[in-house]
Amino acid sequence: MISYKHEVFIEVARQLSFTKASQTLFISQSAISKQIQALEAFYKTGLFERKGNSIHLTPAGRLLYDRLLEARQLQQTLYQDMQALSQAFAPPLHMILGASTTISLYVLPRVLSAYLQQHPTLQLTLKNRNSENILKALLDHEIDLGVVEAASKANNITSTPFLTDEVIAVCSPTSPLKHQKLTIADLRHTPIALRETGSGTLAVVEQVLASHQIDLSELPVRVRLGGTEALKNFVRVDTAMAFLPRQAVAKELESGELIHLPIKDLQINRTFHFIQRRGTENQHALQDFIRFTKRFYAKPA
Template sequence: MDIKHLQYVIEVARTGSFTKAAQTMFVSQPTISKMIKSVEEELGVELFDRSGSRIVPTDVGQLIVDQANVIAHAFDNLTTGLDELASLRRGKLRIGLPPMAGASYFAEPIGRFHAMYPGISIELAEDGAKRIEADIENGALDFGVVLLPTKSELFESILIADERLMVLVHPEHRYAARGRIALTELEPEPLISFSEGFALHDRIPAACLSEGFRPNIVCESSQWDLIVRLVAANLGAALLPESICREAGDGVAAVALDQPIIPWRLAFVWRKDRYLSYAAKEWIRFLRTWFPEGLQ
């Protein structure tokens, strides 16, 4: 017995006639009769009293008709929901964004995508790239922005930014007028860094250690704009991406860092082995057009 059988039972009960039910279901009257008979044989009961001019459900038949209506209604809701998902009229995306990537790179594309597909809800989680990567891996997030390199065997990716870190200092700092400085020149400097959970929290000290010194971290923050303000207050220097330094304003000075260059490459990633909803597939397609130079 399948959903079509139940729909035939419902229609016969509604019309009180095999002939009328066949007409509304666009099948022959013998087809309807045969289907009802097969259901009765399968259940071992008589569904309809055929003795009168109008066919009516038996007591058992009425019970089955009532339950069949519930099932048919649920099936209709299911097919409607599937159609809405397939046509992108509904859906949900869970996206993790680090503070430095959210406003700079994703405010506009998220707004544009929502205008195109208003029925798709977008749930944003703002956190450090390390935690976002872990949440994508464990399934708490569908997508997220992380700092490369990452686990290429686990994630698909779209490159969205390929920059380098610069040194941000107070305008009166002795390095402010320099064209570039080496990382080792920051050894005596108090540094403001990102909090734990952010990829740069680990990468900047690692780069310093590789140059033979331990950085003097005097303050940590999860907000890049606060770090910029702390530099402007002359608390210390900071290493930040080029795009952030360009937006930092007049209260600070940005100096190129070399020897070594510390790359800052952001990628939008998702798991290779996880099911992608219709909404997720469309979001990926949309981002590939938004960041065409970032195809990986």
Template sequence: MKIYQFEIFITVARAKSLSKAANLLYLSQPAVSKHIKSMEEYYGAKLFDRTNQGVRLTEAGEIVYEYAQRLKNIHNELEKDIDGFLNSEELNLNVGASPTPGEYLLPCTLWTFKDKHPRANVELEVSYSSEIVESIFQNKLSLGVIEGELPSGSSLISDHLMTDQINVIASESSELKTIENINELKDMPLILPSGDFYIRKMLQRLLSEQELEITDLNITAEMNSFTAIKSAVEADMGISFLSYSAVKKPVFQDRIKIIALNEGVEEKLNLDINLIYSQKPNHPGIITKFISFLTMQHQHSFC
């Protein structure tokens, strides 16, 4: 068993719901169910009873829950004690991130990591993917979490962490429900991220496949802030393209809504989130720990 599986189990037990736990863990409900089933198979016992109100621990589940909390606490204490052997230089962690992970995925994750490693000196820099890559080459950053792939021929290591989804968003009052063909965008008021955003580049590639140019669209505004874009969409100034991570809160609050796309378009808007770092043989201790923290748990690392 892995530590993060105990954390998933604890979250389900406390939330008393697979769906609520999935939202808290930034996982799909089938993924959470799979981990619980895996634990039940491993221990040879049913850990949860399913009810109309959610789930509740079985007698065996109560035992596992007690041990899971103790194991998690012991592991946290172990990590903190090991950090005591690291010198100050080995405790510096400078993380670069492109806008989606930097603004919506990593802040809570870094807080969780800092809680496990209180002596770590953690800094987060949010910038465009290309600038994060360059800063790692120049040793200004320890590592990066970016949208999209590394440039061809790059010597950096890239580990896939999760796949987000680019969505078309509109105000809750909009009458728009679906977009069947990408050509329909030509007649719609669009509020787009500025040219350096990876989301903008994905949209340009999608348009080129349909023999369209960005200039063929009815762009009413270009903004370099996801927050500003969401505010403009909420005010019904137009529609936009943003990642699910960026919009899930206002969608949940019924301030904006996601517009359905036909399956062929939607599958081309998968947004890969990757961890990138240099191939140094011996990274300082805290960097190695953070790389392991992300790569061993993948999307389970994100809050």
């Protein structure tokens, strides 16, 4: 249906970068340039405008991009309708997922492996970003389905809950904090390391602390780090504490590399959600993956 040249164009238009598109598509930048040049020759107009080291869509490029997104949606609907009429029809499937760091690293790998065993012809891409950027990627049609730490309040997004997780306070076994019995009020005087702005983990910590009249600006923040692994590695060698998902530190807690710091009367739970653009709720492939994932985690451990 949509030609390979147009698929390449869609990716370049999404990323606004030949380099990033080549990394996503696993082809060389020169190969991408040839495909774009062929399209520009076919349409007799430029599709991208080069400004220094960046590129932008021309009016013709924007028109082509918007129409191709509509065509892709129609193609998905056609495949779904044809499958309903002919069970022998097996269309090529390519699903692009986006998930926040915790989910990408600690929740999805097992379920993706199990799902791909049942759907060996599926081409699946997983993009790992913080929750704020996953929502943006979904709205920009860069991904088909997002998995984040909280339901979205955007009007054109639907959210489906599927798994509850706990965020806990941890510190290094060499930190003097491990001997203290902390209260919520003590957090105002306790050195802490936090995730970056836009992190779903940070957002739920901020929300729960606010319910106890604690503002993040009141905390003695030693450092802010991008990503769960960076924060985990920092707190392992520092004296500060950090709030991290229990799933992310399970191995470190078991090995003794990190210590759980219970804080009196403080419980931080959050629910992971699938997020979709409105209008895609009935797409068979997306709903099948959502149902499979919910069943997978509903099974007894």
